[in-house]
Amino acid sequence: LAKTTQPISMDSYEGQEVNITCSHNNIATNDYITWYQQFPSQGPRFIIQGYKTKVTNEVASLFIPADRKSSTLSLPRVSLSDTAVYYCLVGDGGNTPLVFGKGTRLSVIA
Amino acid sequence: ETGVTQTPRHLVMGMTNKKSLKCEQHLGHNAMYWYKQSAKKPLELMFVYNFKEQTENNSVPSRFSPECPNSSHLFLHLHTLQPEDSALYLCASSQGTFYEQYFGPGTRLTVT
Numbered sequence: 001l002a003k004t005t006q007p008i009s010m011d012s013y014e015g016q017e018v019n020i021t022c023s024h025n026n027i028a029t030n031d032y033i034t035w036y037q038q039f040p041s042q043g044p045r046f047i048i049q050g051y052k053t054k055v056t057n058e059v060a061s062l063f064i065p066a067d068r069k070s071s072t073l074s075l076p077r078v079s080l081s082d083t084a085v086y087y088c089l090v091g092d093g094g095n096t097p098l099v100f101g102k103g104t105r106l107s108v109i110a
Numbered sequence: 111e112t113g114v115t116q117t118p119r120h121l122v123m124g125m126t127n128k129k130s131l132k133c134e135q136h137l138g139h140n141a142m143y144w145y146k147q148s149a150k151k152p153l154e155l156m157f158v159y160n161f162k163e164q165t166e167n168n169s170v171p172s173r174f175s176p177e178c179p180n181s182s183h184l185f186l187h188l189h190t191l192q193p194e195d196s197a198l199y200l201c202a203s204s205q206g207t208f209y210e211q212y213f214g215p216g217t218r219l220t221v222t
Contacts, residue, residue, distance in 0.1 A: 034210075042215055043201075043215060044200075044211075045112070049210070097166065098155070098211065100152045
């Protein structure tokens with residue numbers, strides 16, 4: 001399983017764009033990159049998934065460079081309710097267990 | 111509301127008690143999971159069921175006993191737990207094993 005590395009914590013002010021980068025140097029050809037969000041005392045929630053280039057949905061954007069050894073989750077104009085832990089996971093999307101690391105704790109400040 | 115419900119939401123039990131956690135998914139998924147999340151530790155996958163058959167057991171102690179009577183329901187039977195088993199227990203489901211998973215709100219378990 002490809003190991004991921006992401007910052008332990010980040011702070012941001014409301015209204016700013018937040019970019020969280022994840023390193024996955026040994027990503028395999030069949031692997032997808034998936035991000036989950038977890039609020040305190042709740043289960044994680046799927047945010048976005050991508051394989052290469054850029055993916056955008058109503059919540060976030062995911063940027064993946066050509067070598068796929070890293071990815072960046074972009075949250076536009078964050079609000080206080082975006083305060084959560086964000087997990088980056090790498091896997092083939094269907095045949096191997098999800099491995100959650102420690103994630104990045106994002107704190108949004110008013 | 112993710113379509114996955116868990117009961118109870120909070121549970122306090124002594125080390126000699128027997129209790130069960132219940133999970134129900136209303137999404138028509140065929141795979142269900144139990145995860146454990148201890149304070150300041152990553153989520154740990156405990157069990158996986160695919161079409162009611164257990165396909166993963168990540169070296170979980172026998173004091174945790176899962177049961178999956180059908181694709182919509184999943185139980186975790188608990189007996190003679192230890193204080194270190196206190197944690198948030200999360201249930202999840204997906205259409206296809208390990209695809210995008212939908213998590214329930216969790217059961218906060220405290221073992222005294």
